[in-house]
Structures are given as structure tokens and as C-alpha cells.
Amino acid sequence: MPKRLTDTAIAKAQREASASKTRRELADAGQAGLRLRLTPASATWTLACRDQLGRMRRFTVGAYPALGLAAAREAARALRHKVQREGADPIAERRAERARAEAEAAAPTLAALLDLYAAHRGAGLRSWPEYARGIARVWGALLASPLGTLTLAKLQLAADAYPARHQAAAACRYIRPVLKWASAPGRGYVPRDLADLSPPATVQRRDRVLTRRDLARLLPVLDEAEGKRNPYAAAMRFMLLTLLRRSEADGARWRDVDFTAGTLTIAAERSKNRQPHLVPLSRQA
Numbered sequence: 001m002p003k004r005l006t007d008t009a010i011a012k013a014q015r016e017a018s019a020s021k022t023r024r025e026l027a028d029a030g031q032a033g034l035r036l037r038l039t040p041a042s043a044t045w046t047l048a049c050r051d052q053l054g055r056m057r058r059f060t061v062g063a064y065p066a067l068g069l070a071a072a073r074e075a076a077r078a079l080r081h082k083v084q085r086e087g088a089d090p091i092a093e094r095r096a097e098r099a100r101a102e103a104e105a106a107a108p109t110l111a112a113l114l115d116l117y118a119a120h121r122g123a124g125l126r127s128w129p130e131y132a133r134g135i136a137r138v139w140g141a142l143l144a145s146p147l148g149t150l151t152l153a154k155l156q157l158a159a160d161a162y163p164a165r166h167q168a169a170a171a172c173r174y175i176r177p178v179l180k181w182a183s184a185p186g187r188g189y190v191p192r193d194l195a196d197l198s199p200p201a202t203v204q205r206r207d208r209v210l211t212r213r214d215l216a217r218l219l220p221v222l223d224e225a226e227g228k229r230n231p232y233a234a235a236m237r238f239m240l241l242t243l244l245r246r247s248e249a250d251g252a253r254w255r256d257v258d259f260t261a262g263t264l265t266i267a268a269e270r271s272k273n274r275q276p277h278l279v280p281l282s283r284q285a
Contacts, residue, residue, distance in 0.1 A: 002027035002028060002029040003026075003027075003028075003029055004028065004029045004030045005026055005028045005029075005030065005036065005069060006069070007068075007069060009026070010026065010036060010043070010064065010069070013026055013036075013038055014038055014043060017038040017039060017040055018040045021040050022040075023037065023038065023039045024037075024038045025037050025038070026038065028069075028072075028073070030069075030073055031072075031073040031076045031077060032049075032080075033047050033048045033049045033076065033080065034046075034047055034061070034072060034073060034076040035047075035048060036064060036072075042063065043063065043064040043065070044060060044061075044062075044063055044064065045060070045061035045062050045063070045064055045067055045072045045075075045076070046058055046059065046060055046061060047059050047061050047076045047079050047080060049080050049083060049084065050084070051083050051084065051087070051089070052083075052084060052087045057083070057091075059079060059083070059090050059091065060090075061075050061076050061079060062075060108146065108147050108189070109143065109144050109145060109146055109147065110139065110142055110143050110144075110145055110147065110150060111143040111144060113147060113178065113182055113189060113190070114132060114135065114143075114178065117178045117181060117182070118132065120181075121177075121181060131174035132174075134167065134170055134171045134174050135171050135174050135175050135178075137162075137167065137171065138158060138159055138162050138167070138168050138171040139155065139158050139159075139171070139175070141158065142154060142155070142158060147182075147189055147190050150190060150194060151191075151194075152191075152193050152194050152196060152197070155175075155194060155197055156197060156198065159171065159172055159197060159198075159199070159200055160200050162200070165200045165201040166201050168199070168200050168201070169199035169200055169201040169202070172197045172198070172199040172200075173199065175197070176195050176197060179194045179195040179197075180195045182194075183195060210240075215240075219237075221233075222236060222237050235249050235250060238252075238285060241281075241282055241284050241285040242264070242279055242281065242282075242285050244266075244279065248266050248277075252264060252266075257281070262280060262281045262282075263278050263279060263280055263281060264278075264279040264281055264285075265277070265278055265279075266278075266279060
């Protein structure tokens with residue numbers, strides 16, 4: 001017969017369950033249907049009541065002592081009202097939530113989309129690894145998100161909240177081709193409006209060039225460094241003479257130089273646009 005439970009009675013029953021290594025169940029007279037299920041390792045509140053169809057059901061209310069006696073009675077009272085008056089089914093709701101979470105976990109993610117784009121389009125872009133790193137910096141928290149949960153608001157909020165505004169703006173430029181490709185007709189991996197990202201900063205045109213005064217100050221420094229056999233100084237002078245990119249200069253090999261024609265060939269795999277590039281070499285170069 002149910003008795004009005006107290007914390008002292010619960011503690012005694014817990015000790016007995018632990019000593020006998022058996023499961024016990026205490027019914028509380030303070031709230032109809034409220035029971036405390038005890039095992040040697042846990043204590044769980046449950047509620048037994050009939051639903052709107054008259055079926056006897058049992059629902060989990062919470063764990064003791066995280067949910068104390070008074071709180072458990074109040075929670076059981078509210079749960080009984082939801083089940084009997086509102087037709088709620090907490091068990092079915094938890095199953096549906098678990099199924100939704102499992103479906104989302106199995107769905108393609110933003111990270112998977114980036115990998116797919118890299119395989120189809122990014123493989124031809126020498127700069128794709130840099131772009132991918134920029135995207136991961138700004139939207140790293142969303143990489144594991146299923147594509148179906150991505151929204152323009154989520155992407156925009158992450159870009160606007162990123163502390164380095166110009167890095168975030170660059171990441172927007174990097175990811176927009178991916179989103180346009182993914183939302184193209186016949187593909188439809190993501191909604192088309194995701195590509196409407198607004199960069200949090202505008203790109204300023206760079207018109208800075210080296211003046212004669214700059215060169216007059218730089219070249220003696222390079223001369224001194226080259227006299228000490230500093231390869232970085234030689235590479236810097238070579239880039240000034242040829243306008244090569246740093247990666248093109250440090251990847252140059254003697255076999256690529258035609259001394260008769262005075263040219264340097266940049267192989268396709270080292271060129272930014274994946275096309276071979278012929279660079280005329282001055283006498284100084």
C-alpha cells in the first residue's frame with residue numbers, strides 16, 4: 001500500500017537495495033501513480049497513469065536525487081495532466097526525437113559537401129586547400145551539421161560574428177561557388193538562397209607598388225644578404241625581376257630553364273590556373 005515518502009525512507013530503501021543487490025519500487029501516497037524504482041546503482045522516478053484511451057502507461061519522470069521528492073511530485077502532477085488532458089505521449093515523442101537525430105546524423109553534412117566539391121571541381125584549383133582552410137575557420141562549428149539543417153541565417157550569423165572581418169569576407173567568397181554548385185538544378189543539395197551570403201567586409205582595391213625610392217632601399221639589403229649566400233634574398237630578387245608568385249619561384253628547377261631562349265617554364269601542376277606558363281627571363285634574372 002502506498003505510503004507518503006520521505007527522504008529518510010528513501011535513503012533506507014536505497015541501502016537495503018544496495019545490500020541485497022535487488023530492485024525495489026516505492027509507491028508515493030503524496031502523488032497518485034508516482035513511484036521510485038531503486039536498483040543498487042540508480043534511483044528513477046516514474047509515473048503510472050491511464051492515457052486518454054484508457055490504457056495504463058508508465059512514463060519516466062526523472063532521476064533521484066537530482067529530482068527531489070517535492071519536485072518529482074510536481075513534475076508527476078504536470079505530466080499526468082498533459083497525458084490525460086492534452087493527449088501527450090512522452091514515450092512516442094522521445095522516439096520521434098531520437099529517430100530525427102539519427103536521421104540527421106546519417107544525412108550528408110557540410111564537411112561531406114566540401115569533400116564532394118573538392119573531388120568534382122576543387123581538384124582543378126591549386127588554391128582549393130587554402131579556400132577549404134578559410135571555410136573551416138569561419139564555419140568550423142557547422143561542418144558536422146546535416147545539409148538539411150543549414151540556413152542562410154546560420155551561415156550569415158557565423159560570418160558576421162567571426163572576429164577577423166576580412167578573413168570572414170574571404171571565406172564568403174570561397175564558399176559561394178560551392179553553394180551555387182550544390183544548389184544547381186538537378187543537384188539540389190542545399191537551398192539556392194544559401195549562396196546569397198553577404199561578406200561582413202568589403203575588399204579594398206590594392207594599388208600599392210614599389211617606387212624607385214622603395215627599390216633604392218631594398219636592393220642594397222638584398223645585395224648584402226646575397227653576399228652572405230642567403231637563398232631567401234636571391235629568391236626575392238628573382239621574384240622582383242620576373243613577377244613570379246612565391247610558390248612559383250621556390251618551385252623553379254634548373255631543368256625548367258631554357259638558357260638559349262631565355263625562358264622559364266612553370267609546369268601546369270605548379271601554375272595557379274593549372275596551365276603551363278612561359279616566363280621570359282631578363283639577363284639579370
